[in-house]
Amino acid sequence: MAKKAKPTPYIVPEELRALEKSVIEARLPNGLRIRLLPNNGVPTASYYTFFNVGSRNERPGITGISHLFEHMMFNGAKKYGPGEFDAALESNGGSSNAYTSTDLTVYYEDFMAEALPLVVDLEADRMRSLSVTPKLLTSERQVVLEERRLRVDNEIGGLLDEELGSLVWKAHPYRWPVIGWQKDIEAITREDCLAYFRTYYAPNNAIVYVSGDFDPKEALALIKKQYGGIKPGPAAPTVLDAEPKQKGERRAMVRHPAQAPSLLVAWRGPNAAHEDTLVLDVLQYALAVGQSSRLVKSLVYEQEVAVAVSVDWTWRIDPGAFMVAMELKPGADPKVAEAALYKELEKVVAEGLSDAELEKTFNNLAVHNVRELATNSGRAHSLGTAETMLGSWRAGLTIASRWEAVKSADVQRAAKLYLAPEARNVVTLEPMPEAQA
Amino acid sequence: VKRTKASPAAAPLRPLHVPEATRVSLSNGLGLVLVRRAQLPLVTARVMARSGSVTEPAGKSGLADFTGRLLRRGAAGESGEALSEQIDRLGASLGGSASEDALGISVGGRARHFDKLIDLLGKVVLRPDFPDSEVELARRRLLAQLKNDLDEPGTLAEKAFTRSVYGGHPYGREVVGTMATLSAFKRGELAEFHQRMLGPKVSELYVVGDIDPDAAARRLEAVFGRWSGGPSAPVDVPTFAALGKPGEVVIVDKPEQTQVQMRIGAYGLPRGQPDHFATALVSSALGGGFTSRLVTEVRVKRGLSYGVSGHFEWMKYGGAFVVSSFTRTEEINTLIDVSLGEVEKMRAKGPTAKELASSQRYLSGLYPSRVETNDGLANAMSEVSLYGLPSDWIQRFRDRVMAVTLDEAKQAARAHLPAAEPSARTIVLVGNAAELQKRVAKYGKVSVIKPADLE
Numbered sequence: 013m014a015k016k017a018k019p020t021p022y023i024v025p026e027e028l029r030a031l032e033k034s035v036i037e038a039r040l041p042n043g044l045r046i047r048l049l050p051n052n053g054v055p056t057a058s059y060y061t062f063f064n065v066g067s068r069n070e071r072p073g074i075t076g077i078s079h080l081f082e083h084m085m086f087n088g089a090k091k092y093g094p095g096e097f098d099a100a101l102e103s104n105g106g107s108s109n110a111y112t113s114t115d116l117t118v119y120y121e122d123f124m125a126e127a128l129p130l131v132v133d134l135e136a137d138r139m140r141s142l143s144v145t146p147k148l149l150t151s152e153r154q155v156v157l158e159e160r161r162l163r164v165d166n167e168i169g170g171l172l173d174e175e176l177g178s179l180v181w182k183a184h185p186y187r188w189p190v191i192g193w194q195k196d197i198e199a200i201t202r203e204d205c206l207a208y209f210r211t212y213y214a215p216n217n218a219i220v221y222v223s224g225d226f227d228p229k230e231a232l233a234l235i236k237k238q239y240g241g242i243k244p245g246p247a248a249p250t251v252l253d254a255e256p257k258q259k260g261e262r263r264a265m266v267r268h269p270a271q272a273p274s275l276l277v278a279w280r281g282p283n284a285a286h287e288d289t290l291v292l293d294v295l296q297y298a299l300a301v302g303q304s305s306r307l308v309k310s311l312v313y314e315q316e317v318a319v320a321v322s323v324d325w326t327w328r329i330d331p332g333a334f335m336v337a338m339e340l341k342p343g344a345d346p347k348v349a350e351a352a353l354y355k356e357l358e359k360v361v362a363e364g365l366s367d368a369e370l371e372k373t374f375n376n377l378a379v380h381n382v383r384e385l386a387t388n389s390g391r392a393h394s395l396g397t398a399e400t401m402l403g404s405w406r407a408g409l410t411i412a413s414r415w416e417a418v419k420s421a422d423v424q425r426a427a428k429l430y431l432a433p434e435a436r437n438v439v440t441l442e443p444m445p446e447a448q449a
Numbered sequence: 450v451k452r453t454k455a456s457p458a459a460a461p462l463r464p465l466h467v468p469e470a471t472r473v474s475l476s477n478g479l480g481l482v483l484v485r486r487a488q489l490p491l492v493t494a495r496v497m498a499r500s501g502s503v504t505e506p507a508g509k510s511g512l513a514d515f516t517g518r519l520l521r522r523g524a525a526g527e528s529g530e531a532l533s534e535q536i537d538r539l540g541a542s543l544g545g546s547a548s549e550d551a552l553g554i555s556v557g558g559r560a561r562h563f564d565k566l567i568d569l570l571g572k573v574v575l576r577p578d579f580p581d582s583e584v585e586l587a588r589r590r591l592l593a594q595l596k597n598d599l600d601e602p603g604t605l606a607e608k609a610f611t612r613s614v615y616g617g618h619p620y621g622r623e624v625v626g627t628m629a630t631l632s633a634f635k636r637g638e639l640a641e642f643h644q645r646m647l648g649p650k651v652s653e654l655y656v657v658g659d660i661d662p663d664a665a666a667r668r669l670e671a672v673f674g675r676w677s678g679g680p681s682a683p684v685d686v687p688t689f690a691a692l693g694k695p696g697e698v699v700i701v702d703k704p705e706q707t708q709v710q711m712r713i714g715a716y717g718l719p720r721g722q723p724d725h726f727a728t729a730l731v732s733s734a735l736g737g738g739f740t741s742r743l744v745t746e747v748r749v750k751r752g753l754s755y756g757v758s759g760h761f762e763w764m765k766y767g768g769a770f771v772v773s774s775f776t777r778t779e780e781i782n783t784l785i786d787v788s789l790g791e792v793e794k795m796r797a798k799g800p801t802a803k804e805l806a807s808s809q810r811y812l813s814g815l816y817p818s819r820v821e822t823n824d825g826l827a828n829a830m831s832e833v834s835l836y837g838l839p840s841d842w843i844q845r846f847r848d849r850v851m852a853v854t855l856d857e858a859k860q861a862a863r864a865h866l867p868a869a870e871p872s873a874r875t876i877v878l879v880g881n882a883a884e885l886q887k888r889v890a891k892y893g894k895v896s897v898i899k900p901a902d903l904e
Contacts, residue, residue, distance in 0.1 A: 027490045053488060054817040055463035086739075095749065098739040103807035105814020107738060124814030125463055154752030161708040162755055162775060168600055225463070269705045271596045302537035303521075304530065313530070316586065319593045341593040368538065375540025379491070379558060386489055387821045 022410035025378075031385060032409050035395070036228050038236075042244040043216025046235055047405060049223040049391050057224025058389040059121045059131045061139075062396045065212035066115040067190045068251050068330060074204050076192015079112040080156050081208055085119065086110075087148040090141035094148060097134055104130050114186055115329045116400055117212075122389055125225040129234055135220070136238035139213060144205045153197060160191050168274070169337075171266055172439050176276050179262045179437040180333050183254040214245025219399060221392035253330045255280070261436045270443040272319075272342040275349055278335040278437045281430050284327035284401040290411070291426040292334055294418045296325040297373040298365050299356070300336075304372070306356055311338070317349040327401040333437075334430060346440050360427045364420035378412040462851070465817050467844050470830065471662040475674050479649035482830055483662040486823060492560040492658030493823040494567060496574055497831035499651040499683040501550040503619040503766065505642075509634070511626015513646070515591070516639045517545030517552050520573040522583040529583050532569065541566055543573065549620055550765045551835055552647065557824065560659035564668055571672035574647070579639045588631055595628050599900040602775075602879045605701045606710040608903040613875040614714040614769045616693020619686060628904045648679015655831050657823040689767025692716050696871040696893040701900060702882035709781050709880035713772040713788055715867030720763035720836045727853045727861035728761060733808040734800040734858075735759045735791065735866075736772060740807065742791045747774060753784050759792065761865070765836055770867060778884050785876070785892060789869070796866035799859030813847040 024032045036048040066078050086108070088094035101108055106123025121131050164170035174189045181187035191197075220239075222231055258280065282288040299307045300323040311318045320339040326332055338349050365373070384390040398408025473481040505512045521536070521543055522529030536543045541558030543566075556570045598604045608623060615621035654673060656665055692715065718728065736743040736759020747757040757774035772792065776784045800808065820826045820843060833842045867873035871893045878885055882897045889895060 054821050055465055056814065056817045056821075095740070095745070099807070102738045102740050102811045103803075105810040107811070107815060122815065122818055124810070127814065151750070151752040155748055155755055158708070158753070158776060159755035161777065166602055166706055166708045269703075270600050272593065302533065304533035304537045309530070309533075312590070313586065316589065319590050319597065339594070339597060341589075342596050368534075372534075372537045372540070375559075376537065377540075379540035382489055382491060383557075383822075386491070386823070387818065389818070 022407075023413040024406070024409045025412055027382065028385065028409045031391065032406065035405065036232070038232055040215065040236060040240060042240070042242055043214070044239050044242075045219040046232065047219065047221045047395065047399070048228045048231055049221065049395070050226060050228045051223065051388065051391070052225040054388070055125045055225050056388060057123060057125050057128055057222060057226055058392045059123070059128070059135065060221040060223075060392040060396050061119045061135055062219045062221070062400050063117045063212060064115075064217050064248065064400065065117050066113050067188065067192070068114050068185045069212065069248070070185055070188070070192075072188075073196060074200055075188040075196040076156070076190070077200050077204055077208055078117055079191050080153065080197060080200055081205055082110050082112045082117050083152045083156055084144055084149065084205060085138055085142060087152060088143050088145070089138040090143065091137040092134055094145070097138070100130060101127070101134060106131065112190055114190055118396070120389065120392070128222070128226050128231060132234050132238050136242065139215065139218070139239070140242045142209055142213070144202050144209070146202055149202055149205065153200070156191070156197055157194065160194060160197065164189065164191065168268060168270055168441060171268060172274065172276050172441055175264050175266050176278055176333075176335070176437060176439045179264050179439065180278050180280055181255055183256060184330060185251065186328070186330065186332070210245060212248055215239060215242050216244040217248055219396060221396045223392035224388040251330065255331070258435045260434050261438065263438045263440070265440050265442055267442045267444045269445065270441055272340050273344060273346045273443055274340055274441045275338040275346050276335060276439040277350070277353065278333040279431050279435050280331050281325065281334045283329060283331050285403055288426050288430070289327060290414050291418050291422045292325050292430065293377060294370070294373050294415055295360070295423050295427060296323045296334070297376050298369050298423070299323050301376050302372070306360075306369075307336070307353070310356055311349065311352055315352055317344070317352045327397075329401070350438065354433070357427060357431050361424055364424040366420075370418070370420065374412070374416050377415050381412060462813060462847055465844065465847065467820065467826075471666065473666045475649065475670055477649040477674060477676055479673055479676060480653040481666055481669055482653060482655045483660065483665050484657040484826060484830075485660055485662055486657055486826070487659040490560045490659050491557070491823060492563055492566065492656065492660055493555060493557040493827050494570055495553060495555040495655045495827045495831060496570070497653050497655065497835060498552045498554075498647050498679075499550070499835065500552040500646040500679070501547050502622055502624045503549055503686045504646050504684050505619070505622070508630065509638070510622035510630045511624070512630075512634065512638065512642050513547035513552050514624050515587070515626060515631065515634065516642045517547050517554065519579055519584060519587055519639055520545045520554060520577045522587065523578040523580040525572040525576040526578065527572070528580070532573070535565075536569060539565060541569070543569060545573070547624055549624060551831075553831070555824070555827075563660060563665065567668055567672050575673070575676050577640075577643055579643075581636060584636070584639060588634070591625070591631055592628055595625070595631070595904055599904055602703060602706060602708070602710045605703070605900055605903055606712050606877055606879045609699050609701050609877040609879070609898070610712040610714055610771065613694040613697065613699055613877055614692060615689060616691075618689045618767070620689055620764065620767065621693060644678050646679060649673070649676045650681050651679055651683050653831065653834055655827040657827045686766045692873075692875055694875045695873070696875070698876040698878065698889050698893045698895045700882045700885050700889070700895060700897045701877070701879040701903065702897050703879055703900060704881050704883065706880040707778060708775050709778050709878050709885065710775045711773070711781065711784055711788075712877040713785070713792075714875045714877070715770040715873055717761050717768035717770045718763070718865055719765060719767050721838045724857065724861045724864070725763075726849045727857040728865050729812065730805060730808045730850065730853055730858055731795065731800060731862045731866070732760050733812055734804040735795045737808065738811050742795065743772065743788065746787050746791055747784065751783065751787065753780050753787070757788070770865065778880055781878070781880075781885060782888055785889070792866055793869045796862050796868065799855070799862040802855050805853070805855055805858050809851050809853065812850045816846050816850075
């Protein structure tokens with residue numbers, strides 16, 4: 013069913029106008045996009061670099077390279093050698109970290125405002141001239157394998173997530189875990205890393221966000237000076253979404269020592285830029301955010317078929333997954349919980365959401381959105397995510413008005429379209445006595 | 450002496466502007482602390498009660514936290530469902546939970562809903578009903594969650610650590626309780642704990658956000674002015690005096706694990722001692738940032754683990770020092786040996802001048818973000834009061850960090866890091882006991898327990 017165009021213009025709410033006006037945008041000739049968000053609330057700043065690359069840009073054989081590479085970005089470049097990145101940053105009042113998702117690799121520093129020139133120098137240095145030495149690659153590979161043991165092999169949630177990915181997607185790279193398959197992590201070569209760096213770590217594939225206590229003119233001049241000489245790279249290869257339509261429910265079982273069974277159910281949704289993404293945001297909140305949300309109220313408090321329930325609807329560049337996770341009681345029958353979940357979803361399709369539920373949902377979404385904008389780091393992260401996922405940082409400021417435009421009928425339609433029984437993917441954890449492990 | 454360029458620590462810091470607080474004392478003894486911060490139209494209100502898990506009667510672990518969590522599930526004659534509906538309708542968050550030293554009940558939302566938020570907070574703090582059906586439901590749910598916790602190696606390590614370090618002191622209790630204590634709570638015990646242990650004379654109320662302090666104070670007086678009950682002064686708690694299981698190694702057996710969780714614990718010190726900042730800097734140089742000695746030796750040089758930290762747990766009546774990490778089973782000896790070796794080196798000689806300067810800048814740089822949000826500032830202010838810290842603690846935190854001398858840092862390292870003798874430490878491991886037992890016998894008397902022993 014086609015959706016009528018919405019004539020309502022997207023509005024930046026009064027409380028965020030000052031932030032909107034403060035944003036300074038620039039683009040260097042090499043393609044690097046820069047966004048400055050000056051704010052002198054506290055004498056600190058945050059520096060984010062978003063690279064448009066994640067596990068969706070990988071292929072079988074090198075799964076996990078995006079994440080392994082993220083680690084290698086801290087292991088030395090031309091000016092700041094191994095260990096010198098963090099030594100320089102920390103001794104100047106800053107700390108750094110990074111994360112890799114299916115779609116993005118994001119590096120950030122939080123620091124004493126005085127350290128901005130150093131941070132620009134550090135980031136430009138590793139974008140210009142990262143070095144990947146065999147010795148450090150070997151050591152970092154061990155660190156990543158340990159991270160995998162922590163998050164996947166010895167963590168039930170990680171085991172189930174990994175199983176779910178390859179159930180939901182048959183063709184798209186979203187089917188493998190961001191951290192990668194163990195054998196691939198072990199096999200990735202230095203040459204793979206270097207090719208990866210040349211392709212995806214070029215300035216034209218990145219956006220820099222700086223937020224905090226600094227003079228925007230000086231900051232811009234500094235960034236231009238440090239990054240200006242970095243050569244642009246070729247356009248990154250496009251990722252083909254070859255995912256076929258799902259033609260029936262898919263189920264998988266994980267047997268592992270555990271106290272209780274648990275359940276993950278997921279459906280493929282739209283891509284982030286699709287307008288239905290915001291409808292599913294609303295549905296996610298109506299279902300599982302707050303003690304009076306539908307699934308929490310019904311499954312946890314009224315029927316007591318789950319100990320906890322959560323919904324994850326993460327925006328992705330290609331169609332992502334709308335996922336419900338349920339923690340059950342020891343001895344519980346997962347079929348009962350599953351049936352209760354489907355009944356609640358059927359109710360949404362049949363009756364939609366009440367006005368009170370919509371109001372609740374809009375308020376929660378808006379407050380959570382504004383709350384993230386309370387810190388230097390949050391402002392850079394929120395607007396950067398909006399730009400990379402929704403197409404512009406301004407979309408991050410107008411989003412509340414777009415959520416508020418969602419009607420009950422939109423939610424019904426989206427629930428029916430995306431959360432259909434024949435499009436379900438179900439992973440069940442079957443507890444196994446420890447002795448059999 | 451080779452002179453390099455001046456240490457970066459020499460440069461003065463840009464000022465941290467902490468907005469001024471208005472302090473009001475209500476006739477029932479409740480202290481109000483109000484801060485106007487209008488950057489965003491949000492507000493946070495937090496009741497901090499000196500009614501943490503240390504104030505629980507013996508054998509009642511979990512009572513404070515369980516009481517805190519149940520406050521919003523029925524109050525002033527309104528059902529938990531009705532209250533949740535009102536809270537969610539405002540896009541607000543409201544909840545209570547305990548730590549060892551305090552029970553905190555917070556509400557956050559839009560500043561224009563201030564009156565409604567305070568009415569809700571007042572209802573759950575002053576007039577909770579603890580309906581039987583809600584208590585039983587929460588109990589069933591929490592029992593299941595505690596059972597499910599036995600699947601998480603990190604959680605098991607923390608539970609075993611709490612017991613091995615704090616032993617019979619109230620800090621050795623689980624804040625969330627155990628399956629045995631939760632099963633045993635009788636009807637009425639929550640209401641009794643609320644009536645007896647929570648009250649205006651052992652609490653303060655912090656409000657931070659886009660408010661007019663005078664108007665807010667009037668509203669708070671109207672709602673909280675009639676709060677009564679609770680003790681007239683904070684209850685006495687003994688000082689944590691000695692390590693629970695000195696020289697011992699406890700293995701929590703999880704045979705399916707391919708990775709071992711490790712905690713090394715030692716006797717520490719309470720928050721806010723005269724050498725607090727020197728100790729914090731030693732801890733940062735040893736196991737704080739990414740350039741700390743432990744991260745360098747364990748992760749960067751040897752690839753033994755994804756994460757390692759060495760830090761102090763600072764509480765009101767005592768504290769501990771802990772090294773926390775994990776590695777693949779076959780590398781456990783390297784991990785323990787490297788960790789113990791780095792602690793001993795730091796204890797014996799303290800940080801270098803360069804490490805101290807770096808740590809000073811590092812801690813000073815990160816501090817302002819701790820008070821950047823309304824919640825963060827309310828928390829920081831409530832800690833100043835709870836731990837009896839100087840009133841200019843937040844404002845001068847960075848100055849005090851920068852003022853620590855190398856001698857002070859060395860003294861703090863010697864005074865507060867554990868000595869090399871096995872009796873100065875206790876070790877907890879979670880993993881495959883059959884694989885671990887022989888490997889770790891050299892560190893002390895080994896005992897093997899099951900996850901279910903920690904439920």
